[in-house]
Amino acid sequence: MTVIDIPGSKSVTARALFLAAAARGTTTLLRPLVSDDTEGFAQGLKALGYEVRQEPGAWHIEGRPEGPARRSADVYCRDGATTARFLPTLAAAGHGTFRFDASPQMRRRPLGPLSTALRALGVDLRHEENEGHHPLTVTARGVKGGALTLDAGQSSQYLTALLMLGPLTAEGLSVTVTDLVSEPYVEITLAMMRAFGARVTREGRTYTVAPTGYTGARYPVEPDASTAGYFFAAAALEPGRTVTVPGLGTGALQGDLAFVDVLRRMGADVEITEAATTVRGTGTLRGLTVNMRDISDTMPTLAALAPFADGPVRIEDVANTRVKECDRLDACAENLRRLGITVTTGPDWIEIRPGTPAGTGVEIATHGDHRIVMSFAVTGLRTPGITFDDPGCVRKTFPDFHRAFRVFDAFHPTP
Incomplete structure (x- = not known):
């Protein structure tokens, strides 16, 4: 029998980095994935002014529920779809002007449904070249919240980004999904949000998130x-x-x-x-x-x-x-x-x-x-x-x- 030590989950690591940055207090991630995608996410958080300390086997993140420490930043998302979709959403809950760009490969990947949803919530978001693609600029003034409809038939990451934003809004968030692919990834999101103190429910295709904020945690990352x-x-x-x-x-x-x-x-x-x-x-x-x-x-x-x-x-x-x-x-x-x-x-x-x-x-x-x-x-x-x-x-x-x-x-x- 061959026993394989698989590195930490990329999906879990990316979500945990978002939640840790948004939480009150310090979060320690145990056995996070160390790869280009997750390093890019961590570097993106640092560019926004979050404190991230990376040690072998453990990453420590000082949370900022109020949003990025910097009032302006230029963030390069590399090839990472989670970085490129989650970080602009996180930044929208803060205050400042934040520009996001990515590799040519990531520039080709779609972002449109998430951009449309954020705009419906009042976020000032502008695509610089091709609508629905990077690069983009977010001029953030916090997010009030509300109800919206989302097509997540291309990527469940659109829904995940919005759900994780929900506890950071002033009034909470309700998202009704018309189509959804890779639904188990949304279940990861819900379980992790709850582990960081969020209250989120689902009734049919509607997800409702209370404006609770998040609390830091000691969080182990399971193998990918x-x-x-x-x-x-x-x-x-x-x-x-x-x-x-x-x-x-x-x-x-x-x-x-x-x-x-x-x-x-x-x-x-x-x-x-x-x-x-x-x-x-x-x-x-x-x-x-x-x-x-x-x-x-x-x-x-x-x-x-x-x-x-x-x-x-x-x-x-x-x-x-x-x-x-x-x-x-x-x-x-x-x-x-x-x-x-x-x-x-x-x-x-x-x-x-x-x-x-x-x-x-x-x-x-x-x-x-x-x-x-x-x-x-x-x-x-x-x-x-x-x-x-x-x-x-x-x-x-x-x-x-x-x-x-x-x-x-x-x-x-x-x-």
Whole structure:
């Protein structure tokens, strides 16, 4: 059995940084993810005037419920979608003029529904070049609150940003959602808000947040379930290979742990206890049709595993993956075809036929997307010769991924 120490969750770390900055008192985050995305978020907070002390294994944040300490700031959000969407929302609750910009990759990603919602709450927000995209400037005078309607069909992060803003408003916030993707990520948000003292309820598609503010906490960050998925997929690929990830068990916040249910349907043995999750390969990988709307970050992982199934793998309801770091549906299809695999795609689906990937001399086009690299590393376990045009882009969420994944190099299947 291989025990894998997965770094902290990116989603949990980003939310915790927002909540800590907004809270009364000092918050200590235990085992936060240290990666380009989370470092970018922490640097963004520092640019706004928040005090963030980073030590190995623990980050300490001095909260400012009144908002950023600086009255003007220029914040670079790098590639991070959580940074680029959460920090302007946090700044809106303060007072001052704050400009936000991001990498060319992040500039392409949409922000429009969140901008529209913030404007509906009276926030003075201006996009400098392309409407609904970075760069943007927020002229903040606090947020009164109120009721609004939101389309979160492209990204649940729009809803998360607004919900986390709610306790900082003068009168509270009510958000009615017309469409919502990746709903388990919103459940992470609600659980974490409550851990920091917020009062938030849901009735149907309407979320109501009281203007309670937040209280600092000592908050442990659980391992990243999306990252664990690459190691679980590697286990499912070979009979006798067993992977255990401690810290991800029955009480885990992250919906992406449901990826192991997909592996179970395909034939892997899965055990989830209070303390850990274990996946063991059985030698069976069945084809299937699966809706991955709620766990779409694991779509590339399944796509990269799919050629080794005994029948077609069809992944449905993942249109939102087209507006991630890259168009992940097209990127997966492109790279599988490079490997000689038959693939068809539609607006929100991909179907992959079984086959034997031919890796020698094939370079995976990563499009600067960390998840494309880590997913096709799974394919590479059975396909010698695969290379990547930008293997280092894993620094976004898991800088040490390539070294960690080499644990499978010495694996010998059980006779």
